[in-house]
Amino acid sequence: MKLLRLTALLLFLASGTVAAQEASPSYPFIRYNLNHLRYDTASPTMQAFLTRWRNMNANRQGNLNIVHIGGSHVQAGMMTETIRMRLIDSGPGIVGPRGMIFPYSAAARCNNPPDYRVHCRERMILTRCVYKEPEYPLGLCGIAVTAQGQHSEIQIALNEPTVDFGTTRVVLLGHSNDGVVPRLRTSRTELYPSYFDNLTARYFFNIDQPVDSFVVVLPCHEGQQFTVSGIYLDSPAPGLSYHSIGVNGAAVPDYLRCPNFVRDLRMLHPDAVVFGIGINDANTDNFDTAAFRRSYLQLIDSVRAVNPDCAFIFITNNDSYFKVSRRHYNVNPNGTLARDVFYRLARDTGGAVWDQFQIMGGLRSMEKWKDQGLAQTDRVHFTRAGYTIIGNLFSDALLEALNDNR
Numbered sequence: 001m002k003l004l005r006l007t008a009l010l011l012f013l014a015s016g017t018v019a020a021q022e023a024s025p026s027y028p029f030i031r032y033n034l035n036h037l038r039y040d041t042a043s044p045t046m047q048a049f050l051t052r053w054r055n056m057n058a059n060r061q062g063n064l065n066i067v068h069i070g071g072s073h074v075q076a077g078m079m080t081e082t083i084r085m086r087l088i089d090s091g092p093g094i095v096g097p098r099g100m101i102f103p104y105s106a107a108a109r110c111n112n113p114p115d116y117r118v119h120c121r122e123r124m125i126l127t128r129c130v131y132k133e134p135e136y137p138l139g140l141c142g143i144a145v146t147a148q149g150q151h152s153e154i155q156i157a158l159n160e161p162t163v164d165f166g167t168t169r170v171v172l173l174g175h176s177n178d179g180v181v182p183r184l185r186t187s188r189t190e191l192y193p194s195y196f197d198n199l200t201a202r203y204f205f206n207i208d209q210p211v212d213s214f215v216v217v218l219p220c221h222e223g224q225q226f227t228v229s230g231i232y233l234d235s236p237a238p239g240l241s242y243h244s245i246g247v248n249g250a251a252v253p254d255y256l257r258c259p260n261f262v263r264d265l266r267m268l269h270p271d272a273v274v275f276g277i278g279i280n281d282a283n284t285d286n287f288d289t290a291a292f293r294r295s296y297l298q299l300i301d302s303v304r305a306v307n308p309d310c311a312f313i314f315i316t317n318n319d320s321y322f323k324v325s326r327r328h329y330n331v332n333p334n335g336t337l338a339r340d341v342f343y344r345l346a347r348d349t350g351g352a353v354w355d356q357f358q359i360m361g362g363l364r365s366m367e368k369w370k371d372q373g374l375a376q377t378d379r380v381h382f383t384r385a386g387y388t389i390i391g392n393l394f395s396d397a398l399l400e401a402l403n404d405n406r
Helices: 002-026 044-059 078-089 252-256 261-268 289-306 334-349 365-371 384-402
Strands: 037-039 063-070 099-101 116-120 125-128 143-147 152-158 167-175 183-185 195-197 202-211 213-218 226-234 239-246 272-276 311-315 321-323 329-331 352-354
Touching (some): 044 063, 044 311, 044 384, 063 078, 078 239, 152 226, 202 213, 226 261, 252 289, 272 289, 289 334, 311 334, 352 384
Parallel strands (some): 063 272
Antiparallel strands (some): 143 226, 167 202, 321 329
């Protein structure tokens, strides 16, 4: 088993090295010289975060939690998977718990990140924070699925062969007004919750041996329901957890409609939050930058209610286009306006900016990414190859800052 993991890791690192070598000369529109985090080196929160990283990396003790929040770019999972693997591979022995995940594809037509597989016997009811009036109270993940069948099960299997995310405790975030008690089935046994915290709506399952796959059993009899709003995969291993929180179509105000956002975030207690929300806010002819900034400051206040010393990293919007007819697209000029707001937010919070907009090539660069097969035809989203490049670029900039000993 260890030999297989080592072989897979070497193949992964080799492929990543080849990709990095090919990317630089192949795409002259990418501004590699701009690929840095921009922040005030005197910022107390950024310096505290960088110090915590260096201590964890040097001593292999404790856990560092980074939470990446966004929309469809994050739900797709390809960018954040790349970042997670790059950070873990940056130093030996820093693999921590896998952390928060969500079973997106438990609902019909809802895409799942590639780093874990989800299978359900019966499709579940979907609730997202983008709905005008979500039927169920949502939390940090901004999304929920509701089971209502007696054979409802959610099978989870981690799909990151190069990393041993052995889970010894599963925390199910969810609730039932009908008295449904969830169970957890592994290859060896079936468990009832070791503990249920009614105040935080969390069911704790302790597992005697690490697992990388399990089944959440939700035995709903006629008329009963159980709503799942997140799954936390825990282990005693020290190191880094990179949690990706994404909902297709989400704008900043959508996360403000999640009444249990702060409650759930307390479990993660982030050392840093990477904000990548904004592409949907700016997808309008009348982009209100003042309202955009106000909403962001409200969301930042929610994070600070959990950790006042949390560091913030803002990813500017990628260049994008409006669809005006079946075959015609116009460039979205709001990317530059949103970029200015992100820089203001970084100054307001002592945070950092990763200027994705300029690094990828600036206004109208998305067309060039599409022509190279790196962006989809909607000129808003990237392809897997494009998301991998974006993830590697962000990782390079973050690791540069993390390893800067100034």
